[in-house]
Amino acid sequence: MIEALPPLPFPPGLILIAGGLLLPLIPAALRSGWLLLVPLLGLLAVWTIPDGVVVSTHWLGYALEPVQGDSLSRLFGSIFSIMAFAGALFSLKQTRTMELAAALAYAGGAVGVAFAGDLLTLFAFWEVMAIASATVLWANRTTGSQRAGMRYLMVHLLGGVVLMAGIAAHVVQTGSIDVVSLRLDTAATWLMVIGVLINAGAPPLSAWLPDAYPEASWSGTVFLSAFTTKTAVYVLLRCFPGNEILIWVGLYMVFYGILYALLENDMRRILAYSIINQVGFMVVGAGIGTPLAINGAAAHAFAHIIYKGLLLMSAGAVMYRTGKTKCTDLGGLFQSMPLTTLCGIIGALAISAFPWTSGFTTKSMVTAAAGHEHLTLVWYALEAASAGVFLHAGIKFPWFVFFQKDSGLRPKDPPRSMQAAMLLLAAFCIGLGVYPQPLYAMLPFAVEYVPYDLPHVVKQLQLLLFAGLAFFVLLPMMKRTLTITLDVDWFYRTGLSWLVGRVNRYGGCLWSLAEQGLRTVWNHLVGSLERTHGPAGTLARTWAVSSAMLWVIGLLGFYLILYYVNGS
Numbered sequence: 357m358i359e360a361l362p363p364l365p366f367p368p369g370l371i372l373i374a375g376g377l378l379l380p381l382i383p384a385a386l387r388s389g390w391l392l393l394v395p396l397l398g399l400l401a402v403w404t405i406p407d408g409v410v411v412s413t414h415w416l417g418y419a420l421e422p423v424q425g426d427s428l429s430r431l432f433g434s435i436f437s438i439m440a441f442a443g444a445l446f447s448l449k450q451t452r453t454m455e456l457a458a459a460l461a462y463a464g465g466a467v468g469v470a471f472a473g474d475l476l477t478l479f480a481f482w483e484v485m486a487i488a489s490a491t492v493l494w495a496n497r498t499t500g501s502q503r504a505g506m507r508y509l510m511v512h513l514l515g516g517v518v519l520m521a522g523i524a525a526h527v528v529q530t531g532s533i534d535v536v537s538l539r540l541d542t543a544a545t546w547l548m549v550i551g552v553l554i555n556a557g558a559p560p561l562s563a564w565l566p567d568a569y570p571e572a573s574w575s576g577t578v579f580l581s582a583f584t585t586k587t588a589v590y591v592l593l594r595c596f597p598g599n600e601i602l603i604w605v606g607l608y609m610v611f612y613g614i615l616y617a618l619l620e621n622d623m624r625r626i627l628a629y630s631i632i633n634q635v636g637f638m639v640v641g642a643g644i645g646t647p648l649a650i651n652g653a654a655a656h657a658f659a660h661i662i663y664k665g666l667l668l669m670s671a672g673a674v675m676y677r678t679g680k681t682k683c684t685d686l687g688g689l690f691q692s693m694p695l696t697t698l699c700g701i702i703g704a705l706a707i708s709a710f711p712w713t714s715g716f717t718t719k720s721m722v723t724a725a726a727g728h729e730h731l732t733l734v735w736y737a738l739e740a741a742s743a744g745v746f747l748h749a750g751i752k753f754p755w756f757v758f759f760q761k762d763s764g765l766r767p768k769d770p771p772r773s774m775q776a777a778m779l780l781l782a783a784f785c786i787g788l789g790v791y792p793q794p795l796y797a798m799l800p801f802a803v804e805y806v807p808y809d810l811p812h813v814v815k816q817l818q819l820l821l822f823a824g825l826a827f828f829v830l831l832p833m834m835k836r837t838l839t840i841t842l843d844v845d846w847f848y849r850t851g852l853s854w855l856v857g858r859v860n861r862y863g864g865c866l867w868s869l870a871e872q873g874l875r876t877v878w879n880h881l882v883g884s885l886e887r888t889h890g891p892a893g894t895l896a897r898t899w900a901v902s903s904a905m906l907w908v909i910g911l912l913g914f915y916l917i918l919y920y921v922n923g924s
Contacts, residue, residue, distance in 0.1 A: 519551025598645025
């Protein structure tokens with residue numbers, strides 16, 4: 357915390373949101389500087405916020421606390437701001453102002469969630485993220501991005517509705533809107549955690565992530581990878597630590613992501629499935645809920661945003677230069693893109709928790725927490741998953757994109773601004789691996805974990821060695837083909853379309869029959885009136901008084917019977 361500067365009297369995320377909204381109004385010559393300045397101002401604001409409630413007000417009888425700081429909030433607020441800066445640096449060559457403006461607002465929503473002290477403020481920034489991230493997708497202006505953006509928005513608005521329903525029920529039951537640790541012992545808290553897990557990419561709606569992220573532009577995917585899922589992890593750590601069900605949800609995500617990433621051919625879909633896998637480790641940490649596990653999940657989220665951003669930047673650089681994303685179309689790029697290859701390898705080593713990279717000093721804390729709590733099955737599962745991560749992201753991604761066969765493509769490394777962004781994140785990956793103490797000092801609990809003891813280093817090197825050996829032994833089976841991976845999104849991309857088509861087809865027939873029946877009844881009614889009271893429009897004859905009285909008495913009696921039945 358920077359104590360020399362007073363905290364701002366408003367949420368720091370508003371700096372990024374306002375910066376994004378104003379971006380289109382900035383002269384083109386100054387737009388790049390504005391794009392880099394806004395995240396730095398946001399980072400400075402994050403570090404002026406002390407512990408405790410900084411801003412509070414009242415609305416409809418509830419105490420709103422839009423700014424409440426502590427170490428966990430500053431940790432996530434810092435990495436969101438850093439990633440906004442790195443993403444902006446990488447995107448300086450992006451000409452679509454709408455994407456860049458939405459990306460800043462998206463980052464601002466994430467920072468706003470990190471400092472929200474009440475559930476209503478949290479939900480407001482949560483919805484800002486949903487709209488801004490969908491706009492980042494739509495800004496790519498392709499048919500695929502338009503459709504994926506609509507599906508993405510529908511899933512996240514569904515998650516928002518479920519979350520809001522849980523918040524409303526929780527407020528009715530407790531009268532409190534404070535962001536506090538909750539147990540999953542009421543329908544309200546279950547609805548809230550389901551809404552959060554949808555954003556985390558948990559089953560059964562995990563497929564929204566690989567469906568949407570690869571449809572963004574070469575720069576948009578970098579922003580999308582950083583905020584939504586990690587904001588969900590923050591809320592799980594803040595509101596639902598120690599709920600055991602999260603351990604099993606997280607393990608499902610871990611192996612689900614590995615399996616589909618190994619099957620995938622598109623390099624950005626490989627990395628999208630890898631996000632689900634890595635977030636699974638964090639969800640397991642939230643489920644364990646001990647100080648070591650929470651520290652590990654928070655530190656892993658920090659490191660993951662950096663190395664996943666680096667991997668997607670290297671993939672984005674390849675796409676920027678070649679226009680291709682499928683592994684079957686790529687290969688041999690190390691010959692003409694040496695810097696991109698090097699940065700991609702560094703990101704791959706970091707995600708694989710290779711010693712002297714950030715993944716080794718952060719992700720292993722979650723595994724250690726499982727061991728300390730004697731969760732033997734969970735410990736073995738996480739160790740096996742670490743080998744799987746090395747297979748799909750540590751080896752498969754760089755091997756098929758930069759090495760394997762020679763595709764004949766000879767693109768150059770990307771422009772200098774993109775190179776600078778990749779080098780910045782690569783430096784973070786190595787720096788936090790060699791010297792993790794600054795990150796450990798930011799964690800919510802005192803850190804007694806020592807990553808570099810001889811047994812841990814040797815075990816991890818052995819695990820990675822055998823995983824690498826298995827990859828090359830099984831390389832004929834790993835060779836990519838022009839395949840499309842079927843996922844649970846089939847049910848709402850294809851199955852739902854088929855169902856809607858059948859409903860429209862048969863429903864149209866039923867509607868025609870109903871319309872014909874209604875028309876017959878109407879004609880019969882009009883005919884009866886005309887026979888009794890003359891032609892339509894004139895109603896020359898009047899009702900007999902005796903008939904009118906009988907109708908009034910009959911209707912009144914019918915009403916009294918209904919009233920009596922309902923009343924009793």
